[in-house]
Amino acid sequence: MRTLKSLFTPITVSLAFLLAQPVAIAKPPAHNGPLHIHPILKQLDLTDAQRQDIRLLIKQNRTTKDTYQPDQESTRESIRNLIQNDVWAQGDISSAIQAEQHLQNQLRWLDIKTQQQIWLTLDDAQKVKFLGELDAEQEEKGHGLKPQQSNSRDNSNPMMSVAQRQAEHFAALNLTKEQQTLFTTQRSAEKADKEANKSAREAFRAQLISIVTSESLNEASWTALQAETEAQRFEHALTRAKNQHTFWNALTSEQQSTLQEMMESRQKRESKKRNSFGRADR
Numbered sequence: 222m223r224t225l226k227s228l229f230t231p232i233t234v235s236l237a238f239l240l241a242q243p244v245a246i247a248k249p250p251a252h253n254g255p256l257h258i259h260p261i262l263k264q265l266d267l268t269d270a271q272r273q274d275i276r277l278l279i280k281q282n283r284t285t286k287d288t289y290q291p292d293q294e295s296t297r298e299s300i301r302n303l304i305q306n307d308v309w310a311q312g313d314i315s316s317a318i319q320a321e322q323h324l325q326n327q328l329r330w331l332d333i334k335t336q337q338q339i340w341l342t343l344d345d346a347q348k349v350k351f352l353g354e355l356d357a358e359q360e361e362k363g364h365g366l367k368p369q370q371s372n373s374r375d376n377s378n379p380m381m382s383v384a385q386r387q388a389e390h391f392a393a394l395n396l397t398k399e400q401q402t403l404f405t406t407q408r409s410a411e412k413a414d415k416e417a418n419k420s421a422r423e424a425f426r427a428q429l430i431s432i433v434t435s436e437s438l439n440e441a442s443w444t445a446l447q448a449e450t451e452a453q454r455f456e457h458a459l460t461r462a463k464n465q466h467t468f469w470n471a472l473t474s475e476q477q478s479t480l481q482e483m484m485e486s487r488q489k490r491e492s493k494k495r496n497s498f499g500r501a502d503r
Contacts, residue, residue, distance in 0.1 A: 256426075256433060258336060261354040265347045274342050282335040286328055296321040304465045305477070311459075318458045326447060333443060336433045348434070355430060359423070393483065394476050403471055407464045425450070 262275065296317060303314045343351060391401055415422075425446070432442050472480065 256336060256355070256429065257358065258339065258351075261351055261358075262339070264354055265343065265350055267347075271342050275339050278335050278338050278342075282331060285331055289324060289328060292324055293321075296324060300462065304462055305469050306466075307470065309463065309466055314462055315455075315459060318455060318462065322451075322454065322458065329447075330440070330443060333429075333433060334438060337435065337438045340434050341436070352430075352434065359426065394472070394479055396476070400468075400471055400476075404468060407468065411461075411464075 267275070299317045300314060300321060303310055303317060340348070340351070394400075396404070428442075428446050432439065432446070435442075469477065469480075
């Protein structure tokens with residue numbers, strides 16, 4: 222029987238992302254929330270009044286979520302320290318993961334409420350197009366297609382492939398063949414699990430869309446949907462943390478220092494990106 226272990230956490234091959242990402246749940250971009258609606262909104266020919274209303278909703282959402290930031294940073298640091306410990310302390314890390322999941326559950330509900338309020342600002346024609354774009358996005362993912370690159374991106378410097386990024390990080394850490402094998406084996410297992418649970422993720426997404434696009438938001442529906450996956454998400458987070466702990470302790474002290482610097486650099490970029498959001502959506 223298939224589980225829902227990979228329901229929320231996508232596969233990533235970035236070594237810096239390996240330990241920088243929360244283990245309990247992959248955090249979506251702040252302006253997208255549970256569903257990636259920001260690109261879709263750009264396709265809807267919104268009126269000035271709608272744009273203003275949506276900006277206000279997003280700003281309110283971000284302001285509220287900012288109050289959770291200290292607790293988020295504290296739980297992530299706790300998990301990271303446990304992962305980077307020489308000894309695997311399953312009891313302590315289980316408690317830390319549960320605390321992180323509790324926070325993420327609250328943040329997801331805030332995002333759902335905001336997205337449903339955005340849905341209510343749309344007219345009937347825009348709602349039809351909105352749903353059509355969501356379906357098209359899902360179909361692209363199902364066929365392994367990637368969205369076209371933004372016109373602002375320099376076409377002479379295309380986005381690196383997954384293999385290129387992996388090779389770059391392998392080189393930065395100067396991994397041995399044994400270390401590379403450990404890393405790729407862990408990622409391959411996650412990828413296989415994700416593929417095995419594809420239908421479960423699609424079913425979850427369909428129910429999530431139903432909640433977000435309802436005319437009257439029903440928190441009980443989200444609570445029930447969330448409860449269906451709570452145990453599986455915890456199992457996946459614990460397995461992910463264990464893999465991260467194993468990989469971290471397979472590195473030399475010099476490699477650990479390099480990876481730590483890579484993680485901190487990525488976190489700074491992500492923080493800058495979050496803080497700058499809102500100005501571009503004009």
